[in-house]
Amino acid sequence: MAELRFAQGINRALSECMQEDPTVFLFGEDIAQVGGPFGVTRGLLEKFGPDRIRDTPISEATMANAAVGAALSGLKPVLEIMFMDFMTLTMDALVNQAAKARFMFGGQTSVPMVVRTPHGGGISAGPQHSQCLEVWFAHIPGLKVVCPSNPADAYGLLKSAIRDPDPVVFVENKALYAMKGEIADDAQAIPLGKAxxxxxxxxxxxxxxxxxxxxxxxxxxxxxxxxxxxxxxxxxxxxxxxxxxxxxxxxxxxxxxxxxxxxxxxxxxxxxxxxxxxxxxxxxxxxxxxxxxxxxxxxxxxxxxxxxxxxxxxxxxxxxxxxx
Missing domain, CATH: 3.40.50.920 (Rossmann fold)
Known part of the structure; x- marks a missing residue:
């Protein structure tokens, strides 16, 4: 067993998925050199290089549409949206494109992408950086929504989300990033949809x-x-x-x-x-x-x-x- 913080559990899952599958890549605002606003992706740039860990301009709509296109072309993008409040700018790509592709193409294609985003309060970030909008996405046929409560679940659920053939919104509460918990050395992916x-x-x-x-x-x-x-x-x-x-x-x-x-x-x-x-x-x-x-x-x-x-x-x- 290893004691890891919630953020470190996510980092470990990302690293292992990238090691086992060369089609997995990460992109988002400040995720490469800085490691993201909460340090979740810290150290991954040194492991996997700039081709697979990419910083992006501040344009959530562009990032989300790029992720949909990459997923349709055979890659497995993991996109980080800095705060869940900014998911409002991704709605067309996720709701009208990613969620509908499998249905509209008669099951001949899928959109294997993950959007990681933090929600919740506790850091006095105010009304535009603290919202919990997960129910919006749970309402959309074709999207899956995950929200772990501890480091082990964050690790296991993220591995399943990345391996899933359909788009997954992976919600992380900001108040949990520093939380510590044990993760087994041989920990496995946790199936989605199981309480x-x-x-x-x-x-x-x-x-x-x-x-x-x-x-x-x-x-x-x-x-x-x-x-x-x-x-x-x-x-x-x-x-x-x-x-x-x-x-x-x-x-x-x-x-x-x-x-x-x-x-x-x-x-x-x-x-x-x-x-x-x-x-x-x-x-x-x-x-x-x-x-x-x-x-x-x-x-x-x-x-x-x-x-x-x-x-x-x-x-x-x-x-x-x-x-x-």
Whole structure:
């Protein structure tokens, strides 16, 4: 086992995929000499050279369209968009081209590309550098969306994303880049679409992903002192998502809470709640509850940002409400 930071787990996955497949290459703003704004690609330029680790001009639309073209021509591009907020500039390439190519060409071609991008708050970056927009892409047929919560999952899921024949949006929470965790020397790729039970419990099912997993774990420790045991499912993949794992847990606990950092309205939690209200209605002993951000832009001020983001106290209050 090796203890690596979240960012280092991503770096290791990128390096190994490039070593095993010469068609994989990386490009994005400042990813080569600088190693990206969060240092994720640091050292890869020295290993693989400027032909495979490329800095680009500041034009997200151009980068995304270039990635689609490269993927259609037989390469496997891994594009880094510096902040998820700037994914707004990639929408035509991803939504109208990458996501539709397999369908429009009758299954004769695919677009094996990955777009890595950080989301989330916690660094007082304000409303244009802190948004969680993953649900936009989960809504598009033809795109896959992944959001790991720890270094080992970041490593294993990224390897699967790069090997996948279809476009994958790989979302990384900025608050997790420095997080440490163990990754086995012989760690394997993790299949997309499979959730993971990170804590077992009998009273409430809590479904979450990304940085919210750790807030959920801390909340669970507090609730356990009150005799309330919550089962926590880390989705890992948002599209496709593991509805059978959620349903199986709901069958045991009969209460469902969904938590995420993204805005609550029309979010990932809304889709899961609607689906479980359909296929899991007979298992529910209480209304489904969501904990998420309010319907306002992300504030700059640290104190306001902390109030904006869902916290352990919000999860604890929601669980108590469910168990009342």
């Amino acid at each position: 993971k039970i990170v804590r077992t419990g009998k009273d409430v099912t809590l479904v979450t992903y990304g940085a919210c997993v750790h807030k959920a774990m801390r909340a669970a420790d507090t609730l356990a002192q009150e005799g309330i045991e919550i089962e926590i499912l880390d989705l890992r993949s948002l599209q496709p998502w593991d509805e059978q794992a959620v349903l199986a847990s709901l069958t045991l606990t009969h209460k469902l809470l969904i938590a995420h950092e993204a805005v609550e309205a029309f979010g990932v939690g809304a889709e899961i709640a609607a689906r479980m209200a359909d296929i899991g209605f007979d298992e529910l002993d209480a209304p489904i509850v969501r904990v998420a951000a309010p319907f306002v832009p992300v504030p700059f001020a640290p104190a306001l940002e902390a109030q904006y983001q869902p916290q352990e106290a919000d999860i604890i209050a929601a669980v108590r409400k469910l168990c009342a």
